[in-house]
Amino acid sequence: MVSDPARGLLGAFINWMVRGCRKNLRYTADHFFCEPQGYFPMQNRMMITGAGSGLGREIALRWAREGWQLALSDVSEPGLQETLRLVREAGGDGFVQRCDVRDYSQLTAFAQACEVKLGGIDVIVNNAGVASGGFFAELSLEDWDWQIDLMALEEQKLQYEASNALQMVAA
Numbered sequence: 595m596v597s598d599p600a601r602g603l604l605g606a607f608i609n610w611m612v613r614g615c616r617k618n619l620r621y622t623a624d625h626f627f628c629e630p631q632g633y634f635p636m637q638n639r640m641m642i643t644g645a646g647s648g649l650g651r652e653i654a655l656r657w658a659r660e661g662w663q664l665a666l667s668d669v670s671e672p673g674l675q676e677t678l679r680l681v682r683e684a685g686g687d688g689f690v691q692r693c694d695v696r697d698y699s700q701l702t703a704f705a706q707a708c709e710v711k712l713g714g715i716d717v718i719v720n721n722a723g724v725a726s727g728g729f730f731a732e733l734s735l736e737d738w739d740w741q742i743d744l745m746a747l748e749e750q751k752l753q754y755e756a757s758n759a760l761q762m763v764a765a
């Protein structure tokens with residue numbers, strides 16, 4: 595995979611994924627880098643889970659360069675602080691909150707913090723994720739529960755809580 599200098603490694607990754615998954619469609623990284631559109635006027639407020647490192651951090655930095663207000667969450671407090679520092683250097687701002695997305699009460703608190711500190715949210719980036727390595731027969735039931743709880747149920751919990759926050763903003 596060759597990095598696109600204009601879009602960086604993230605743009606190259608998205609182009610690679612699009613080509614690999616949707617060969618018959620005409621999507622490019624430009625479709626993912628354009629400003630999200632919606633029914634309500636955008637106020638450039640974004641919630642990102644898993645923002646303490648990796649792809650979550652890169653997504654935060656991409657939108658920070660556009661001046662967005664970012665609500666960043668992760669289980670790693672030091673990672674969040676570093677991401678926030680980089681976001682501010684890139685021209686964005688926002689806040690961080692440690693949040694284990696498997697815990698519904700922490701998700702609720704994070705959504706409420708978005709309402710209090712940013713006046714709501716416009717875009718949700720549900721990025722938090724984990725993986726275990728090894729052969730299928732070697733993975734414990736606890737490993738499977740951990741992955742499924744985070745990767746599948748977290749998405750549903752976050753969408754439910756965030757939709758409640760968005761409804762409060764729209765009202």
